[in-house]
Amino acid sequence: MPSTRHRAIRRLLTERAVSTQADLIRLLAAEQIRVTQATVSRDLKTMGAVKQRGADGTVRYRIRNAGPLEGPHRELARALDEYVLRITPTGGLVVVGTLPGAAHVVGRAIDESGVDGVVGTVAGDDTVLVVGGPGVAGESVADRLESVGGTS
Numbered sequence: 001m002p003s004t005r006h007r008a009i010r011r012l013l014t015e016r017a018v019s020t021q022a023d024l025i026r027l028l029a030a031e032q033i034r035v036t037q038a039t040v041s042r043d044l045k046t047m048g049a050v051k052q053r054g055a056d057g058t059v060r061y062r063i064r065n066a067g068p069l070e071g072p073h074r075e076l077a078r079a080l081d082e083y084v085l086r087i088t089p090t091g092g093l094v095v096v097g098t099l100p101g102a103a104h105v106v107g108r109a110i111d112e113s114g115v116d117g118v119v120g121t122v123a124g125d126d127t128v129l130v131v132g133g134p135g136v137a138g139e140s141v142a143d144r145l146e147s148v149g150g151t152s
Helices: 002-015 021-030 039-046 071-083 102-112 138-148
Strands: 049-053 059-063 084-090 091-098 118-123 126-132
Touching: 002 021, 002 059, 002 084, 021 039, 039 102, 059 071, 059 126, 071 102, 071 138, 084 138, 091 102, 091 138, 102 118, 102 126, 126 138
Parallel strands: none
Antiparallel strands: 049 059, 084 091, 091 126, 118 126
8 A cells, every 4th residue: 555655764764874776675664564665766756765975975865855845835745844754544543652751843834734534633752642523533544644744
């Protein structure tokens, strides 16, 4: 399922310095996600991944914004890019893992942005629980969040 795979790719590119598609394929395989090089190449293109040189000189894949965002969505994109480690849907809920101490920033950004299908959020120290409205699947809300954030 592409959205599950995309979430895994986004998380791996955030948590690890992935410099080649072969490295990404190996990391995905370690998580029981089997893909071909062609699929990974397509996914990286679809997700807006680019290779960038880090401050330490290493080259790695990074997800970047596809276009300009305005107002609250820009703030949400910034919060998601800077603080979110993973987005995990479960039923009608989404669990957003953040850096320690950042959950309240992400929760507020989600609340203020008016993401479709979101009723509200509850934030702890490093976790935000995003509550979807009646009949709204967590997978759908997670996809909406990912379409705004995880990119910079």
